[in-house]
Each structure stands twice: as C-alpha cells, then as structure tokens.
Amino acid sequence: MSHAQQHVLASAIVLALIVVFGIHVFLFPMYTSNPPAHHIKISTYEQALCRTTLINIRIPPEWRNSCPKYGIVSAVQGGRLGNMIWEYVSVWATARRTGLEPFMPRCILKTLEEYFENLSIPPLSYIGRCNLDVSQVVNSLGQWNSTEQNIIIPRHTAYWSLILVWLDDVRRELTLKPNLRAYAEKVLKEVAEEFNLSEPTFVSIHIRRTDYVDYLWQKLKISPAPISYYFAAMDYFISKYRNVVFVVTSDNIVWCKYHLYSKRHRIEFVSNTNARDPGKDLAVLSACNHSIIDYGTYGSIGAILAAGETIVYNVTTHFSTLIAEVLPYWKIMS
Numbered sequence: 448m449s450h451a452q453q454h455v456l457a458s459a460i461v462l463a464l465i466v467v468f469g470i471h472v473f474l475f476p477m478y479t480s481n482p483p484a485h486h487i488k489i490s491t492y493e494q495a496l497c498r499t500t501l502i503n504i505r506i507p508p509e510w511r512n513s514c515p516k517y518g519i520v521s522a523v524q525g526g527r528l529g530n531m532i533w534e535y536v537s538v539w540a541t542a543r544r545t546g547l548e549p550f551m552p553r554c555i556l557k558t559l560e561e562y563f564e565n566l567s568i569p570p571l572s573y574i575g576r577c578n579l580d581v582s583q584v585v586n587s588l589g590q591w592n593s594t595e596q597n598i599i600i601p602r603h604t605a606y607w608s609l610i611l612v613w614l615d616d617v618r619r620e621l622t623l624k625p626n627l628r629a630y631a632e633k634v635l636k637e638v639a640e641e642f643n644l645s646e647p648t649f650v651s652i653h654i655r656r657t658d659y660v661d662y663l664w665q666k667l668k669i670s671p672a673p674i675s676y677y678f679a680a681m682d683y684f685i686s687k688y689r690n691v692v693f694v695v696t697s698d699n700i701v702w703c704k705y706h707l708y709s710k711r712h713r714i715e716f717v718s719n720t721n722a723r724d725p726g727k728d729l730a731v732l733s734a735c736n737h738s739i740i741d742y743g744t745y746g747s748i749g750a751i752l753a754a755g756e757t758i759v760y761n762v763t764t765h766f767s768t769l770i771a772e773v774l775p776y777w778k779i780m781s
Contacts, residue, residue, distance in 0.1 A: 487578065488578060488579075490571075490576065493572065496523045498525075517548075519547055519549070521551060522538050527725070529744030541598055580597075586601055588606070607769065611774065623729070624726075627729075648690055648737070649735040652681075652739040653696050653750075663762075672741040676741070681709075684739075694735055696728040700720060703716060736753070747767045747770065759777055759780070760781070
C-alpha cells in the first residue's frame with residue numbers, strides 16, 4: 448500500500464470515529480437518556496412561591512395527603528386580594544381542566560380564608576414531605592403536555608377564559624363568610640332606608656386608583672378612566688332600571704367623593720378612608736344587583752360574584768375588557 452493510500456485510509460478511519468462519537472454523544476441521548484431529575488422538598492418549594500416567610504408547622508398524620516402520583520397545580524403569590532383570588536381560581540380551573548391535583552401555598556390560603564369559607568384546595572404543606580421534580584415544572588396550560596408535569600401558575604395570572612367555563616361553580620367555590628354576607632346585607636338595607644326605597648336596584652361602582660394609575664401608564668400607556676365614563680355608565684342603568692342606587696367602593700374613596708358628586712344620581716360611598724377592609728367591600732360588590740367597574744382583578748371578581756349586568760371601561764387587551772367581549776351581560780363603554 449502506497450503512502451498516499453495509507454494517508455487516505457487513516458483519514459477515513461478518523462472521520463468514521465468522529466461520526467460514531469457524534470452519534471453516540473449527541474443523537475442517542477435524545478432518545479435513550481432521561482434528563483437528570485432535580486428534586487426539592489415541597490415544603491421548601493412552597494416557601495419559594497411566597498413573598499412572606501412561612502412558619503414550619505407540624506401536620507397531623509390524619510391531614511397528610513399521600514404524595515401525588517402525577518403532577519400538581521399551584522401558583523406563585525402576587526399582588527393584593529384581587530390578584531390572589533384570581534390566582535386561586537386559576538389553579539382551581541386548571542386542575543379541573545387537566546385532572547392534576549391542586550394545592551395552594553399557605554401564604555395565599557391564609558389571606559383567602561379570612562374572607563371565604565370551605566375553600567376546596569388544600570395547602571401545599573399537606574404534601575410538604577414529598578419531593579417535586581423542578582425539571583418537570585411548566586408555567587402555563589399551553590406548555591403542559593404530560594401528566595408528569597407540574598403547572599405552577601405565575602404571579603398576577605388570571606386564566607379568565609378557562610374560569611368563564613365554570614362560572615356558577617366558581618361562585619360556589621368563592622362563598623364569602625357569613626359575617627361578611629351579613630355586613631353587606633346591613634349596608635344595603637341602610638342605604639335603601641336612607642333613600643326611602645322599598646325595592647331598590649343596587650348598582651355597585653368599583654374605582655381602582657392608588658398604584659393602578661401609574662401601572663396603566665407604565666404598562667399600557669393609557670390614562671385612567673375619566674369621570675365622564677362613570678357618569679355615562681350610571682346614566683345607562685338609570686335609563687334601564689327603576690329606583691337605582693349606586694354604591695361606591697374604592698381604594699381611594701376620598702377621590703371618589705370629590706369627583707362623583709351628583710344631584711342626578713343616588714350615590715352612597717361605603718369604603719373606609721384607609722381602604723383596609725377589602726373583604727367588606729367585596730361582600731358589598733357581590734351583594735349588588737349590577738356592577739360598574741373600570742379595570743383590575745378586584746373589581747372584576749366582584750362583578751363576577753354579583754352575576755348581574757356589568758359595564759366595563761374600554762381598555763384594549765386588558766383582561767376585564769376581554770371578559771366583556773365574551774359574556775353577553777357585560778358591556779364595554781368608553
């Protein structure tokens with residue numbers, strides 16, 4: 448064999464070895480090897496989902512759930528009461544849609560259990576001793592393609608399109624505590640007596656101010672709803688129903704009292720000045736016959752619980768406006 452032939456043969460052998468090595472390293476693992484598992488105790492993982500520090504608790508044996516056979520659904524804590532309600536019902540609806548077991552971080556449940564009774568989703572601490580494979584975590588239903596995967600819903604998420612499928616069940620799931628229902632009944636009775644109405648039509652108005660004004664501009668480059676919007680929405684209801692009384696709640700009730708003064712409309716302002724009773728305001732919103740909201744998670748859930756006609760301020764792509772495009776008894780107004 449000549450020197451040139453030996454060189455060609457050697458080159459061919461080297462090339463063949465490179466090809467075989469490449470197939471072994473890069474191709475076979477795609478089909479034969481599983482990615483390494485990254486397990487973490489769920490009790491530790493629960494803390495990562497919360498903004499506040501959780502206290503270690505001892506779970507009685509009779510409360511302990513067996514470790515889930517498949518994936519779970521949970522959520523990251525974010526925002527105030529309205530956000531946490533939507534995070535909860537998003538987990539609830541996603542679990543119903545997928546068949547996965549739902550569990551909520553205690554930081555969310557602790558807040559919601561102040562206002563709602565008989566919530567069906569247990570805390571993550573019930574399976575705190577179990578392990579979670581974080582390599583099998585996805586952040587949305589759209590990414591989910593296996594029952595082995597866990598869906599951890601991001602903070603501030605509202606799966607409104609999924610929730611609308613089971614609205615009556617959502618309302619039953621979000622049953623306000625008896626003391627809050629009694630408070631709302633008392634408030635509305637006093638309002639009716641103030642205006643001397645035996646058969647009033649209560650229309651709630653929720654106005655979101657404080658931090659949301661800056662959020663609207665930074666996120667969507669829009670200004671908050673003008674005063675004319677609220678009066679136009681009120682005019683709609685007084686033209687359609689008899690004995691209408693408008694019950695105003697807000698995180699800035701002082702602003703509302705200054706700007707919503709009117710001799711043409713029966714208006715009562717019920718929120719506290721310091722806005723520290725979100726549960727009471729939500730109870731009033733849910734007890735009214737109809738709703739006027741501008742934007743935000745809190746006003747939207749109040750209108751859903753009320754289950755009447757709802758007027759929504761027109762904010763393109765905002766989820767409350769998108770809901771109004773789907774529900775026949777919600778109307779968009781500029």
